[in-house]
Amino acid sequence: MRTVSVALVGFGNVGKAFVRLLARKQEDIRQRYDLDIRITGIATRRHGTVITPEGMDLQVLLDRIQRGSDLNGLSPYPVPEDTFTFIQKVPADVLVEITPVNYETGEPALTHIRMALQRGMHAVTANKGPVVHGYQELQALAREQGRAFFFESTVMDGAPIFSLFREALPGVKVTGLEGILNSTTNLILTRMETHGESLDEAVAYAQSIGIAETDPSGDIDGWDAAIKVAALVTVLMGHPLKPQDVQREGIRHLTPEDIHRAREEGRRWKLVCRAYWENGSLVARVAPEKVASHSPLYSVMGTSSLLRLETDVLGDLSIREDDPSPETTAYGLLADILNAVRART
Amino acid sequence: MRTVSVALVGFGNVGKAFVRLLARKQEDIRQRYDLDIRITGIATRRHGTVITPEGMDLQVLLDRIQRGSDLNGLSPYPVPEDTFTFIQKVPADVLVEITPVNYETGEPALTHIRMALQRGMHAVTANKGPVVHGYQELQALAREQGRAFFFESTVMDGAPIFSLFREALPGVKVTGLEGILNSTTNLILTRMETHGESLDEAVAYAQSIGIAETDPSGDIDGWDAAIKVAALVTVLMGHPLKPQDVQREGIRHLTPEDIHRAREEGRRWKLVCRAYWENGSLVARVAPEKVASHSPLYSVMGTSSLLRLETDVLGDLSIREDDPSPETTAYGLLADILNAVRART
Numbered sequence: 001m002r003t004v005s006v007a008l009v010g011f012g013n014v015g016k017a018f019v020r021l022l023a024r025k026q027e028d029i030r031q032r033y034d035l036d037i038r039i040t041g042i043a044t045r046r047h048g049t050v051i052t053p054e055g056m057d058l059q060v061l062l063d064r065i066q067r068g069s070d071l072n073g074l075s076p077y078p079v080p081e082d083t084f085t086f087i088q089k090v091p092a093d094v095l096v097e098i099t100p101v102n103y104e105t106g107e108p109a110l111t112h113i114r115m116a117l118q119r120g121m122h123a124v125t126a127n128k129g130p131v132v133h134g135y136q137e138l139q140a141l142a143r144e145q146g147r148a149f150f151f152e153s154t155v156m157d158g159a160p161i162f163s164l165f166r167e168a169l170p171g172v173k174v175t176g177l178e179g180i181l182n183s184t185t186n187l188i189l190t191r192m193e194t195h196g197e198s199l200d201e202a203v204a205y206a207q208s209i210g211i212a213e214t215d216p217s218g219d220i221d222g223w224d225a226a227i228k229v230a231a232l233v234t235v236l237m238g239h240p241l242k243p244q245d246v247q248r249e250g251i252r253h254l255t256p257e258d259i260h261r262a263r264e265e266g267r268r269w270k271l272v273c274r275a276y277w278e279n280g281s282l283v284a285r286v287a288p289e290k291v292a293s294h295s296p297l298y299s300v301m302g303t304s305s306l307l308r309l310e311t312d313v314l315g316d317l318s319i320r321e322d323d324p325s326p327e328t329t330a331y332g333l334l335a336d337i338l339n340a341v342r343a344r345t
Numbered sequence: 346m347r348t349v350s351v352a353l354v355g356f357g358n359v360g361k362a363f364v365r366l367l368a369r370k371q372e373d374i375r376q377r378y379d380l381d382i383r384i385t386g387i388a389t390r391r392h393g394t395v396i397t398p399e400g401m402d403l404q405v406l407l408d409r410i411q412r413g414s415d416l417n418g419l420s421p422y423p424v425p426e427d428t429f430t431f432i433q434k435v436p437a438d439v440l441v442e443i444t445p446v447n448y449e450t451g452e453p454a455l456t457h458i459r460m461a462l463q464r465g466m467h468a469v470t471a472n473k474g475p476v477v478h479g480y481q482e483l484q485a486l487a488r489e490q491g492r493a494f495f496f497e498s499t500v501m502d503g504a505p506i507f508s509l510f511r512e513a514l515p516g517v518k519v520t521g522l523e524g525i526l527n528s529t530t531n532l533i534l535t536r537m538e539t540h541g542e543s544l545d546e547a548v549a550y551a552q553s554i555g556i557a558e559t560d561p562s563g564d565i566d567g568w569d570a571a572i573k574v575a576a577l578v579t580v581l582m583g584h585p586l587k588p589q590d591v592q593r594e595g596i597r598h599l600t601p602e603d604i605h606r607a608r609e610e611g612r613r614w615k616l617v618c619r620a621y622w623e624n625g626s627l628v629a630r631v632a633p634e635k636v637a638s639h640s641p642l643y644s645v646m647g648t649s650s651l652l653r654l655e656t657d658v659l660g661d662l663s664i665r666e667d668d669p670s671p672e673t674t675a676y677g678l679l680a681d682i683l684n685a686v687r688a689r690t
Contacts, residue, residue, distance in 0.1 A: 160513035167512035168505035170683035338515035
């Protein structure tokens with residue numbers, strides 16, 4: 001049995017879901033892959049830091065999570081004061097980077113991942129920042145170090161998008177893409193349609209169930225969708241793109257009347273992401289569109305999402321995820337870890 | 346540059362599309378994967394057999410295909426008289442098995458693949474027979490030989506289903522599935538809805554464009570869908586299942602009136618495949634269902650197809666393929682070859 005030591009930087013909802021998922025899957029992974037995945041460190045900015053070279057007792061960790069307590073006092077050794085020193089010191093094969101995203105610079109996640117790869121660790125992240133601000137550099141560094149830089153959970157939670165392209169579609173050229181990639185706005189549009197709510201009412205509902213943030217503008221104005229488009233175009237279409245390069249229009253101006261009129265035409269308003277080549281230039285945009293019923297996007301409701309790829313050898317290929325949860329994102333991280341460390345089957 | 350020699354047994358539409366695709370992609374594959382894929386042999390039952398250890402000139406082969414001539418006279422050496430001797434003699438790293446399917450026994454494809462693996466070749470097939478009649482045996486043999494037995498093109502043409510599960514979804518348990526997996530019946534139901542055709546008229550249309558066979562009963566009575574369900578359950582759900590074990594009801598009894606009435610309810614008749622666990626038993630069936638508009642199946646029209654997987658860690662995951670062509674199936678074979686021979690990235 002091979003031991004795989006994992007260190008986490010950041011420990012919010014996704015980190016906690018990751019611990020729960022690992023506790024549930026640990027035995028299965030031992031049996032199927034002969035891998036013993038352990039958590040040897042967790043660093044947070046305000047809730048303490050812990051390093052346990054022999055691996056943490058996940059049950060103790062789950063109890064702490066359950067009680068809402070921080071990580072202080074868990075560490076048998078003195079712990080570094082900042083995340084950078086933590087990454088230098090923690091004994092781990094894989095760094096899981098799950099700090100909050102910074103759209104403009106990708107920091108500090110970018111530095112965290114660079115440091116981990118330089119130390120010879122695999123780096124796995126749910127953070128879109130380092131992908132749009134450092135993909136080429138980090139990918140080259142990973143290759144040089146013989147390590148993996150994977151980020152499945154950055155788009156469509158844990159649904160396999162990047163790994164599908166990387167592992168299951170050899171020789172394919174992605175020539176264009178479209179999708180519904182922001183769950184919050186899709187839930188809002190669904191509520192406006194099915195419950196006749198105004199935008200503000202639908203936002204309040206999305207906030208009440210923990211989907212929308214206190215300041216929902218990152219979702220509503222299309223920033224989250226734009227950064228996902230930038231990540232997809234950069235990685236799948238091989239064309240480096242910044243979120244600022246994505247034409248962006250949010251859903252703020254849509255009224256219940258707009259929604260209603262579209263329904264009368266047998267259509268639905270959706271916040272649609274698109275990227276395609278036009279006269280040798282790449283066009284990328286996020287904007288509301290009235291989608292017709294024959295489109296795969298039409299039946300994507302609530303927090304579900306869909307990505308359609310146009311390729312040079314397959315008919316159009318769509319991946320759709322229904323009813324994701326924080327555990328779905330956690331699964332993306334676990335899949336990245338397994339894909340990084342297991343041999344090709 | 347590593348040379349990969351490929352031998353084909355069977356040379357119908359898919360084989361011809363494979364040669365066209367390889368000619369188009371050969372240079373790209375050399376550059377991206379440092380692999381030189383060559384065809385060193387083709388065996389057919391009635392159209393000749395050829396062995397060229399140094400690799401065939403694909404242009405000469407394409408010209409022959411274009412002219413509709415057979416393979417006789419192409420071989421610089423005397424050629425074996427039967428496919429079994431061909432597989433024993435042909436100098437190849439990979440066997441591509443694309444003979445017509447035999448639903449009851451899986452032969453002769455099963456024997457072809459067994460012989461190829463025993464000789465130390467990778468085996469790749471678009472033939473569902475060996476999957477439902479020999480998966481466990483062939484998989485074990487492949488593992489023992491350190492070779493691959495891949496069959497992406499058996500379900501949903503070349504769309505990544507088995508490779509997705511194998512390469513991109515580590516640690517996932519598939520607990521159930523549903524889908525539209527037979528293009529011919531879906532096209533027939535689409536024509537009945539959109540053109541008001543009777544079943545017979547829609548069948549005639551599907552035959553006229555080369556989608557339905559002269560005897561369409563394999564599609565219409567649900568056999569093709571049932572064998573696909575058996576393959577998916579066997580491989581993805583780890584539960585060996587024969588096509589005969591799938592409850593099966595075709596679309597023969599559906600009338601234009603049925604289709605019309607469903608539309609009035611906002612629904613559509615689809616030939617739906619399902620597999621799930623119920624009280625510890627696996628239930629698998631193929632039957633027409635009236636699908637509601639919120640289902641991912643609803644907007645799958647014409648020859649498009651969709652597979653939805655229920656798993657233990659992801660929300661429901663669907664893969665949809667729109668507008669496949671024979672080249673799509675050929676791509677599945679090429680992807681299998683590349684996945685068999687390239688190292689994990």
